[in-house]
């Protein structure tokens with residue numbers, strides 16, 4: 302579609318970090334384009350309706366643009382409002398609902414193919430996050446419509462028998478919120494105790510479990526799902542419970558096949574860590590960079606918005622330095 306333009310940078314992903322890369326490129330006077338397969342900050346849009354960030358607003362800021370927020374920790378709507386205002390204020394060059402399918406090197410540029418066209422770019426930034434691919438349970442019945450890997454609005458589960466699978470933040474939020482909105486909640490946790498949960502949520506959940514208001518099976522696992530019931534293996538034997546919905550809050554993982562299709566090398570171990578230079582964020586492919594939470598591979602608890610904002614600065618600094626070196 303736009304092969305007559307060769308961008309200095311094409312950024313795949315309009316999440317917080319993709320936007321931060323766009324702001325840095327704009328600041329450096331470069332031509333750039335940000336492309337996203339969904340809406341602006343699509344991952345945040347798919348977060349739970351009442352989700353509150355564990356970061357304070359200042360630690361979610363990008364491009365030095367203040368995030369004014371009444372509460373110390375912003376919620377999902379406030380964060381989306383902020384990133385929309387950033388995109389508007391700086392008139393960022395973004396194309397939404399356009400999926401990047403692949404890219405090919407062509408002379409000293411890349412030809413990037415999307416669901417709506419093709420683009421040429423000297424540099425490509427891959428800032429695709431990991432929220433698009435849930436970690437599956439691999440349990441019979443997981444494909445039933447009642448099984449959800451994304452939790453949104455607690456109201457939906459009023460007077461429903463809900464099984465929450467998981468031990469961390471998302472499971473804790475889903476269990477407490479749905480219970481408070483009238484669901485009959487049972488949790489199944491593989492470990493003998495709850496995982497790393499926000500300090501203001503954990504005591505609340507522990508007290509609900511102690512009071513028997515939320516039933517929790519520790520050191521247990523879900524072994525089967527059917528339309529109206531679930532099977533759980535517990536230390537005291539196998540049990541079957543009546544059930545309406547399963548909220549599988551078991552985390553997410555990068556789309557490794559997409560990275561490999563682009564030609565980005567991954568470590569052969571279980572973590573499948575993408576290969577990049579931590580000083581420049583450049584990958585094994587020349588002029589192709591990684592940015593944001595995608596950088597952790599399967600270790601999705603290393604990078605957050607807070608600490609991956611710096612990737613944008615490193616990338617643009619390196620591209621500027623490289624361009625200057627070529628002028629000499």
Ligand SMILES: Cc1cc2nc3c(=O)[nH]c(=O)nc-3n(C[C@H](O)[C@H](O)[C@H](O)COP(=O)(O)OP(=O)(O)OC[C@H]3O[C@@H](n4cnc5c(N)ncnc54)[C@H](O)[C@@H]3O)c2cc1C
Pocket residue numbers: 313314315316317318319336337338339340341342343344345348349352353354355356399400401402428429430431432433471559592593594595604605606607608609
């Ligand atoms: C419930 C929850 C709470 C969190 N709380 C915090 C917090 O308090 N503080 C914090 O710092 N972090 C927090 N995080 C982590 C952080 O919000 C995210 O991981 C953040 O979204 C990372 O930004 P990103 O730009 O790297 O990736 P993402 O926001 O995931 O953006 C990636 C974008 O790439 C797009 N994309 C993917 N593939 C393609 C393709 N092929 N073509 C085009 N577009 C594509 C996606 O649509 C998406 O919009 C939280 C995460 C979750 C799930």
